[in-house]
Amino acid sequence: MTTVESHDGKRLLEQLGASDYGKPPLGCMQCGLCAATCPLGPAMELPPRKLILYAAAGNLEPVLSSPALWMCVACYACSKRCPRGIELTEGLWPALRDAAMQAGIQPPAELQETFQNVLKYGNVLGKSPRQRLDWTKGLDVRVLDLSREPRPVDVLWLVGCYPSYYPRNQVVARAFARILTELGVSWGILGARERSPGECDRMFGEEGLFETLVEQNRELFDKQDFGKLVVLDPHAFRALQSFYPRFGAWYPVQHYTMFLAEHLEQLRPLIVRPVEAVVTYHDNCCVGRRCGCYDPPRELLQLIPGVKLVEMARNRDDSLCCGGGGGGMWLDAHIVAHGGQRLSDERVRQAAASGADTLAVSCPYELSRFEDAAKVTGLEERLKVRDIIELLAESMELGERSVS
């Protein structure tokens, strides 16, 4: 990313133009499509359009000190639509945040704590690496820890921070382990050595920390002999797919929905039990809007007998973000304090309005965000939030009794 040596906003935008993050912001025509598209735009003192306007005028001070700078949740809606093709999400926002931090402006405290956790412990939750394997306790399939027993595998599964540590997500991790085993795939994990790929750190302008994580992970991956990386976290997918190669770290990687959709024919005979549910699918931003990958998750859901798939009014390109990306997971307090809403609350209302009784997700952050949102909005009784993996596992009779 661009290193900013001065507070000259025009120069910052020029530097961004010279980098390979989309078209340069200098070509902005101030149409405001980004501002009105941004789900948090109305709450931003300086929505993206004005960030560019001020910066282009050379006036970076109000930009860097604006609370708006810490409100982007990296949903890609503005980048996707920008008529001038400007890459705001991966280009402008991280560069401005980097510039702010270099200018001594502190990001919200919760976020700083997360950065510290990643740096110290290799995970966003600040848990001990030794507990990384806790989710496998009592699991009825064999989990190969490649950091202890290196051997060639087809799939190196990066379990991810939330599925490793967070009880609600551990259920999903266990289900995925059973599905992989049932499919007969050779797979392994990195056990206690696994570290966060650093996806949100990059998006948050913590370029230094991100580079450190790329190096650490590269060292880990290079010791292993695997066909591809498979991840549960869409943000990790994006980081490995498009940020790591910028540092020369190329690894074939798939989000689990892509991986499983490639195995539809192998899955089909294993799907035995109907799951009676009206399901709506929430497109996560990184696999969906960022990569245009909308069909695989739906193909997986339609594989399950009994599932009736309905769409929310806003889907695919127009899907509303859960608010958890790009560090957003730790920004709710900051966003609400500055007049923004929790996007997950709005999204569960939209899910309920679609007539669904189940909101299917494919991102570890969304599970807890939407379950919380369902409680807050009083929709808890009407709307279950389940990962696609859980629905598949249930239909394959691989689910856990506690979550059927």
Place this chain on the structure above:
Amino acid sequence: MITSDETLRIGVYVCHCGSNIAGTVDVEALTKFAEGLPHVALARHYKYMCSDPGQELVKRDIVEFGLNRIVVAACSPNLHEATFRRAAEDAGLNRFLVQIANIREQVAWVTEDRQEALEKAESHLGAAVRRVARHVPLQRQFVRIVPRAMVVGGGIAGIQAALTLAEAGREVILVEREPSIGGHMAMFDKTFPTLDCAACILTPKMTAVKLHPNIKLLTYSTVESVEGSVGNFRIKVKRKPRYIDESLCVGCMQCIDGCAFTRAKFPNAFDQGLGLRKPVWIPFPQAVPPVPVVDPEVCLQIARGKCKQGCVEACGERNAFRFDQQERIEEYEVGAVVVATGFHAFDPSVISYYGYGKYPNVYTSLEVERLLNAGGPTSGKLVLRDGSTPKRVGIIHCVGSRDANYHAYCSRVCCMYALKLAHLVREKTEAEVYNCYIDIRAAGKGFEEFYNRVQNEGVQFVRGKVADITPAAGQGTSAEGGLVMKVDDTLLGSIREINVDMVILAVALEPQADANQVRRTFGISCSAEGFFLEKHPKLAPVNTANDGVLVAGACQGAKDIPDTVAQADAAAAKALALIDAGQIELEPNTAWIEEDICSGCKTCINLCPYQAIRADEERKIAVVDPALCKGCGTCVAACPSGAARQHLFGDEQISEELEGLMNYV
């Protein structure tokens, strides 16, 4: 090998071109060098060779010193080869015994070091001298030009071009794909900025086309193939069956009343599907020709073979119906073609956040033109889907234009037609109108004044690109009712939600869906965005890369009616200048077959891109038609026995030139 022909007397002329050449190349030294070259009888340098005294110098020397070859070291042969060829001819020398050495563009302008420049110039000049020694006299060849033109596309561009050509007394064949001429202009209600009724100014021209004795009108027809080249195109036209004999139909339209379908039930494409038609129909009342067309997909007689044929009964003794009519191909010979195939209106359904096709009261501008038009499906009443009159109307500019995701270019006309629609909507409904724009582009005669007028009429202008259209609160996605436009009002600096009950999308003008196919048929090029490419953006705006094929109107780029008409007249004038010349000189560099060597293998025949070679089956040889040959050299390179040769590009000429180039480096 240098020829030993002692009769050769080559004259060399080095041009200073003011200081253009002489400033870099030592012209005196170059002249001295030339004097030492084989067969050079005389070498001179002069300030401006292309001037009259310069040319006179050449002429006088030819006569006085018996020169029989001329080399001019000057600018590109593109500029003055013809000048010196003519000068030589005036002095009695065959014009093809002249060779140009380009020492300006290829030497003086691209070389800094004087010594280096002199060496390069020597090498070029030496090559030209060696080459010209091998030149032989050639005859100039001319072909007759067919004094007739074809205009493809019957919108306002094609109509205008055809009328101009016809009024000049030339025969014109006007080909139109749809059942009627008129194009997009016939769909519009009013035209900006004067608010002229579109039909009132267009239909007289349409009628003039119909009545003009010099215009042969082929509607419901498309160009299938184009053969030949400038001056002599042979064009096949596919004529779709109307199932009605145009020569017998009087346009009474009684067949439409008589049709077995008592009610119209099929979408009328001319009305953008908002109106309905019967299987026998006419796009609009003033259609030219005023002849209905039968839709074979839904006509009971054609589709199922049984119908009481009320249409035929209504037609009566005029007896114009022909249910057995077949598609047929007609061939026309023309000297020039004007391509005026127009544009396609962008389909906004691909922009998901505008909800076109999802929310019934989101319309395209073209649909609203039809609603406003007295001849349209609502007889000119602007109504919502439920028949009620809109009270608040949003007009969104730049839909599909100025957007890297769709078309990066500005469509030029949308701002003005959006202003016109704003005016008409207010005039007809008194609705509150919001025009959401990025920039207002009102650069044209009377445009800014019209913008100002519309502002003063109370239309609200919101500077910002609308980000979302959603149903108003409390209404489902398929609601018939209100909509909300979410937009960053960039001048107010706040994000607004504007309630409206109708949204009009000012859609882009894009190339026709089959533009690429048309481009290939006519041998022309497209620019990156897909519009047909003119030969030069400033100096040859209606010519194309294919001589004799001209372009006019929105097929060349988005433009309004005045610009289209001006361009159509320009194309007609160019076509006229061409076909009125009577004959056209062929390039001399055509291929020919050395008959004694040709084995009749026909390799060249299949390779020739211009169908210029045919087989003489009796003599078992290939024969080149110089009128069709473009001098591409493909046959020359491919001929296995070396029988295919090319004037001015003989093996000995090329190898001498190369040797000359190498020897004097």
